[in-house]
Amino acid sequence: MDLDKTDRAILMALQADGRATNASVAESVGLSETPCARRLKRLEADGYIEAYRAVLSRQALGLGLMAFTQVRFGVHSRELSDRFEREIQAIPRIVSCHNVSGSADYLLLVVARDLEDYGIFMRDVLRTLPGVTAVESMLSLGEVKRNAGLPLL
Structure with a gap:
């Protein structure tokens, strides 16, 4: 599947903040919430999004x-x-x-x-x-x- 401009914008928004709400992603890409949620589910189902995770601080964990x-x-x-x-x-x-x-x-x-x-x-x-x-x-x-x-x- 080819990604269009909106799909790419959704992926970029989630890479910047994996905890972003559907509402904030939708707003940032110029969609209403329902179409944004549908696109997000499709991107997940098609394998573009493999996982969501937290980025931990090496310094805070003592891994210098x-x-x-x-x-x-x-x-x-x-x-x-x-x-x-x-x-x-x-x-x-x-x-x-x-x-x-x-x-x-x-x-x-x-x-x-x-x-x-x-x-x-x-x-x-x-x-x-x-x-x-x-x-x-x-x-x-x-x-x-x-x-x-x-x-x-």
Whole structure:
């Protein structure tokens, strides 16, 4: 389905504020509430909206360190990759994981309280995951842009 200008405006409004009421979204996109609600239900049913969630503060939660971690495998097999991917699903401090091309096999975004906490996590968890033979970390010195939502091209 192609998104029209109004659908895109609804999606942008919800990306900016996932708790926006139907009335406020309708007003911001120039619709009455009923047509806006119908469009919203259709956007949800068609899979454009996957979920609604709160964005939590890392600082308030005491997670001051963010690391981009490259993971390499020594042996590449489907079974090993599947085991690795299953295990990382259960590790909350791995915020995201991507299977990538290039010198690494996976790129993880990991949060920790501080450098010592991250070091312990590396030693006791990351390096013990199935297939992992090398781990390289890049520590974030400051977040310039936070996930602001997807562009609606």
